Amino acid sequence: MSDLLVDGVDTVLLDVPLVRPHRFARTGMDAQPVLLVQIRTAGGAVGLGEGVVPGGPWWGGESVETMKVVIDQYVAPLVLGRRVDDIAGISQAVNDVVNANLYAKAAVEVALHDAWARSLNVPVHTLLGGVSRTSVPVTWALGTEPAAVVIEEAMAKLDAGHRSFKLKMGAQEPPDDVRRVCAIAEKLAGVAGVAGVAGVRVDLNARWDRLTSLRYLPALAAAGVELVEQPVPAAEVEWLAEINRALPIPVMADESLRTPSDAFRLASLRAADVFSLKTTKSGGLRATAAIASIAAAAGIPCHGGTSIESPVGTAASLHLACAAPAVTWGSELFGPLLMREELLTTPLRYSGGDLHLPGGPGLGIELDPAAVAAFTRR
Incomplete structure (x- = not known):
């Protein structure tokens, strides 16, 4: 089905303020950087995924900035034109080109599941x-x-x-x-x-x-x-x-x-x-x-x-x-x-x-465009 083909992969960085500073053993933060990933299909479904680490690259070596580069330059070209339900095949293709970078891969993989589920009009848990x-x-x-x-x-x-x-x-x-x-x-x-x-x-x-x-x-x-x-x-x-x-x-x-x-x-x-x-x-x-x-x-x-x-x-x-x-x-x-x-x-x-658990297809959520625009990194 051509409707399931991926025809767009977009990434944007957000900085979302916290209600109070949150500290870990080694670091802390008063805002959480978020990499938002959106995958579009030819049939009009839009799947959402998120790249985020707790307080920066100290935990697993990745940051939202590195995730964006890896997805934009290496992962997105491998996803475009593939069927959104071919998650196993896409993951193998990505793993052949990109080692580790599990946080970046998770953002894309979740967005693929969300887009596929929305195409089927079922929740992701199905x-x-x-x-x-x-x-x-x-x-x-x-x-x-x-x-x-x-x-x-x-x-x-x-x-x-x-x-x-x-x-x-x-x-x-x-x-x-x-x-x-x-x-x-x-x-x-x-x-x-x-x-x-x-x-x-x-x-x-x-x-x-x-x-x-x-x-x-x-x-x-x-x-x-x-x-x-x-x-x-x-x-x-x-x-x-x-x-x-x-x-x-x-x-x-x-x-x-x-x-x-x-x-x-x-x-x-x-x-x-x-x-x-x-x-x-x-x-x-x-x-x-x-x-x-x-x-x-x-x-x-x-x-x-x-x-x-x-x-x-x-x-x-x-x-x-x-x-x-x-x-x-x-x-x-x-x-x-x-x-x-x-x-x-x-x-x-x-x-x-x-x-x-929310109802509805996919992840069961809808982004507020005004909020996304307000927190997009300039």
Whole structure:
């Protein structure tokens, strides 16, 4: 069908302001740069995808600027003239020309799925096998600010229905960081009044080494922290396995988990009790679904992670999280809530601490052209 042929690939850079600065172990930001990708078909369908990284190239080596160059100069020529439903063939052609660059590839792959689904007048999750759920719980991520600041923000989110919080660590010396997190965890437990009502997780963003982790993480478990995310560098999977065996609470893999091969290795070593899925870091919906299937076969629950996506990338991750049976450990799909302005004509629906799957074809979202124009980088 000629209607399915791709006849346009457009990219544009946006800078979307945040409601408050968001800090990681190594860096921070007060606006999120976003690469918006639009793929048009001869039949008039327009698919959306998003290239975004959490705070810049420190995480995975890519930035929105590098993504734009790679897509415009190398990927778009391989996509033009191909059928939008030939995702496997297009991905192989791209992989033959472009190594790595998984964030850039994810933006294009998601846009292909959106355009194809819109051409069929079905939601993206239909292309992924249908839904296992229609909403996912959302963990609210807090920054590396002092305990009093973080507790104040957490109290407001408790009132809004959030019951799970993730604290960033690694910006301070370990003893100071541990004292800060223990104070926050104990305060939230006291306010909630019932164990498990306000869960606290921590994310080290691969900042600590093996001995620091083994020395300090048990204190967090004793204070009521329920999960530790990626304490050690991505390549140190054996360290991660040792830490996972030593702790009475789950360890979640993020930086160590980007490809299905990574998932197989982590599962074989029992290096993590939970997998953090991100369509962005893994190159798109299909690879992420494969990781979720490996996790399910190994009995490892999955969590819907975030790269602080706009509503476009968040909607894509939501379709994946709702389609993958293994995603039973909630999500962090809070990106749009951290952004000061709305990019969609109808916002994604957050209620009761959950993010709900939108209806309609494709990703189920429509961009607000005025908002896109307002935040386009000049």
